[in-house]
Amino acid sequence: MSVSDQGATVWLTGLPSAGKTTIAYALAERLRADGHRVEVLDGDEIREFLSAGLGFSREDRHTNVQRIGFVAELLASNGVKALVPVIAPFADSREAVRERHAGTGTNYLEVHVATPVEVCSERDVKGLYAKQAAGEISGLTGVDDPYEAPASPDLRIESHTQTVQESASALHALLTERGLA
Numbered sequence: 001m002s003v004s005d006q007g008a009t010v011w012l013t014g015l016p017s018a019g020k021t022t023i024a025y026a027l028a029e030r031l032r033a034d035g036h037r038v039e040v041l042d043g044d045e046i047r048e049f050l051s052a053g054l055g056f057s058r059e060d061r062h063t064n065v066q067r068i069g070f071v072a073e074l075l076a077s078n079g080v081k082a083l084v085p086v087i088a089p090f091a092d093s094r095e096a097v098r099e100r101h102a103g104t105g106t107n108y109l110e111v112h113v114a115t116p117v118e119v120c121s122e123r124d125v126k127g128l129y130a131k132q133a134a135g136e137i138s139g140l141t142g143v144d145d146p147y148e149a150p151a152s153p154d155l156r157i158e159s160h161t162q163t164v165q166e167s168a169s170a171l172h173a174l175l176t177e178r179g180l181a
Contacts, residue, residue: 069097
């Protein structure tokens with residue numbers, strides 16, 4: 001199996017507006033240019049199509065992460081690089097996904113996009129921090145709902161100190177180091 005045929009799940013976890021999706025799409029573009037099969041499993045799209053009807057309780061968030069993890073493992077075990085920019089706020093949910101991958105011998109990397117909440121709230125890509133501050137929503141991860149940062153991710157990216165391309169390059173370097181790019 002050539003490198004470009006070897007699949008992997010790359011889970012990018014972090015707060016809302018940390019830069020997860022932007023980094024994932026930049027990496028996807030680079031990997032595709034190198035001949036890899038790549039899918040980005042965007043958390044917002046998954047919630048709309050695969051996890052419609054789920055709320056944001058701990059149980060619903062766990063179910064959502066497990067569904068995404070199942071799809072990612074299915075893709076990765078079939079030679080696709082599955083890039084997953086999904087918050088996945090709870091360590092036990094992420095660990096269950098890692099274990100699913102380990103059980104099938106499928107490559108899995110956890111990347112923490114470690115952007116401080118102050119920077120995320122300034123970026124506020126979807127206006128969630130403003131809505132939370134105005135009292136229009138509650139349960140915002142990292143503000144009034146928990147976020148359990150990974151203790152020992154495969155890579156920690158501080159997107160507030162580097163460009164999107166630098167972040168994507170750091171992730172590409174990790175994939176190369178692991179024989180996946």
